Amino acid sequence: DSGVTQTPKHLITATGQRVTLRCSPRSGDLSVYWYQQSLDQGLQFLIQYYNGEERAKGNILERFSAQQFPDLHSELNLSSLELGDSALYFCASSEQGTDTQYFGPGTRLTVL
Amino acid sequence: GQNIDQPTEMTATEGAIVQINCTYQTSGFNGLFWYQQHAGEAPTFLSYNVLDGLEEKGRFSSFLSRSKGYSYLLLKELQMKDSASYLCAVRGRGSTLGRLYFGRGTQLTVWP
Numbered sequence: 001d002s003g004v005t006q007t008p009k010h011l012i013t014a015t016g017q018r019v020t021l022r023c024s025p026r027s028g029d030l031s032v033y034w035y036q037q038s039l040d041q042g043l044q045f046l047i048q049y050y051n052g053e054e055r056a057k058g059n060i061l062e063r064f065s066a067q068q069f070p071d072l073h074s075e076l077n078l079s080s081l082e083l084g085d086s087a088l089y090f091c092a093s094s095e096q097g098t099d100t101q102y103f104g105p106g107t108r109l110t111v112l
Numbered sequence: 113g114q115n116i117d118q119p120t121e122m123t124a125t126e127g128a129i130v131q132i133n134c135t136y137q138t139s140g141f142n143g144l145f146w147y148q149q150h151a152g153e154a155p156t157f158l159s160y161n162v163l164d165g166l167e168e169k170g171r172f173s174s175f176l177s178r179s180k181g182y183s184y185l186l187l188k189e190l191q192m193k194d195s196a197s198y199l200c201a202v203r204g205r206g207s208t209l210g211r212l213y214f215g216r217g218t219q220l221t222v223w224p
Contacts, residue, residue, distance in 0.1 A: 002154065033211070043155070043199065043214040056211045090154060099203065100145070101212060103154040 003027065004104035006091050012110045018079040021107045025072055025093030031055070032074040033094070033101060034066055038087040049074055081111045114138045116215035118200050123221045124190055132185045132198050132218045140205030145212065146174050146185045147199040155199055159185070187220075195222045 003026035013019055025032050034046040045058035049068035060066075063081075068074040078085060088108050092101040115137040124130040136144070143162040147155035161167055161176035161183060173186040187194055197217040204211055 002156070042216040045211050045213070048211055058211065088152070099143075100157055100160055102157060103147075105154050108152075 002102040002104065004091060004093050004102055006089075006104035006107050008107060009105065010108050010110075012112065013081060014112055015081055015083060017081050017111075018077065019081065019109065021076040021078070021089055021091075021109075023074045023076070023091030023093075023104055025074070025091075026095070026102060029093035029095055029102075030072065031094045031099075032068055032072070033092040034060075034074070034076050035090045035092065035103075036087050037090060037106075038084075041087075043090070046076070078109070083111050085109065086111045114202065114204070114213040116200055116202060116213055118198075118215040118218045120216070121219045121221070123223060125223050126190055126192060128190050129186065129188050130190060130220065132187070132200075132220065134183045134185070134200030134215060136181050136183070136200070136202050136213075136215075138181075138202050138204065138213065141178065141202060142205045143203040144174075144176055144183050145201040145203065146172075146183075147201065149197045149199055149217065151197075158198075190222045192222050192224065195220060 005024045030051045033048045037043045046060040048056040066076045088106045090106045091104045094101045118134045146158040149155040159174035166175045171188045176183045199217045200215040201212040
């Protein structure tokens with residue numbers, strides 16, 4: 001158990017819908033990262049937040065957005081969902097100093 | 113850009129030693145990480161190298177040569193539970209500090 005929590009564990013929805021994934025970092029970690037992992041793409045960095053501010057952006061679609069709240073939990077919003085958005089979505093938080101990232105258990109999103 | 117290469121698959125027998133190689137070409141380098149990932153689960157941190165040389169941690173060791181853009185993960189006394197995907201990841205510098213660039217992973221199968 002990494003100490004990073006994610007909800008829900010599984011999500012099944014239809015094309016065109018919108019979903020919100022939630023992440024709570026390890027106690028004391030200020031940085032939160034979101035990753036998408038699909039079979040054909042591997043683990044892809046989406047976005048990073050540090051203490052409530054966006055720090056870095058990867059290959060995140062315009063249909064996707066995220067935020068980090070004052071209590072440091074983060075949400076990833078996915079809208080106008082397409083079949084190709086079906087994937088595992090991981091959140092990670094990092095410890096200060098080494099910046100080692102610890103991953104949550106992930107949310108498996110299935111878009112039908 | 114970032115380019116991280118590792119073999120797609122490897123097999124080995126229980127009790128043996130296996131070496132998983134990773135080569136990288138990145139526009140900036142600030143550390144290399146190895147993660148283990150069982151199917152459908154979260155990546156789990158194994159090791160971190162930022163200076164050249166060997167880091168040993170129990171049955172696992174990781175080596176880094178920054179001048180060659182090369183790392184390897186050495187697994188000794190293999191056990192069945194070591195069957196998993198092993199991900200090599202490089203951390204960027206400057207504006208990409210903190211974000212990890214992952215290879216596609218090496219699927220290791222350990223046979224009895």
